Amino acid sequence: MPTANDHYRQGLSHYGKRAYAEAIAAYRLALSERPDWSDCLQALGMAQMHAGSLDEALKTLEQVTVLAPEDPLAFTSLSMCLQRLDRIADAETAQAKARLLSWKRELKTNPHAPPPSGSMPVQT
Numbered sequence: 726m727p728t729a730n731d732h733y734r735q736g737l738s739h740y741g742k743r744a745y746a747e748a749i750a751a752y753r754l755a756l757s758e759r760p761d762w763s764d765c766l767q768a769l770g771m772a773q774m775h776a777g778s779l780d781e782a783l784k785t786l787e788q789v790t791v792l793a794p795e796d797p798l799a800f801t802s803l804s805m806c807l808q809r810l811d812r813i814a815d816a817e818t819a820q821a822k823a824r825l826l827s828w829k830r831e832l833k834t835n836p837h838a839p840p841p842s843g844s845m846p847v848q849t
Contacts (some may be wrong), residue, residue: 729758745776
């Protein structure tokens with residue numbers, strides 16, 4: 726019997742072939758076993774976005790930012806979806822959050838890393 730990981734990997738394979746409907750179905754099977762799996766939810770949101778289901782993608786990707794609030798990729802993906810919805814200011818805010826999170830991660834291994842560029846004030 727396939728596991729959640731099997732379904733997730735199958736979804737990734739479909740996504741790579743741009744078979745978004747099939748990817749979405751596979752990710753949903755994985756999530757039926759592990760509903761709070763943020764990596765799988767992020768993949769689902771991106772597949773939904775590429776399939777043109779922008780409102781669904783937005784809900785999914787917002788859920789990812791709640792489950793993984795320190796993950797820069799969660800906010801980058803959210804920003805991409807918001808751009809497609811023509812919510813540019815919100816997209817820029819999400820992307821600024823992604824840059825800040827990436828910088829904070831970088832500081833753990835490189836304490837002299839320069840802050841991200843952009844208009845968002847840096848808060849450490």
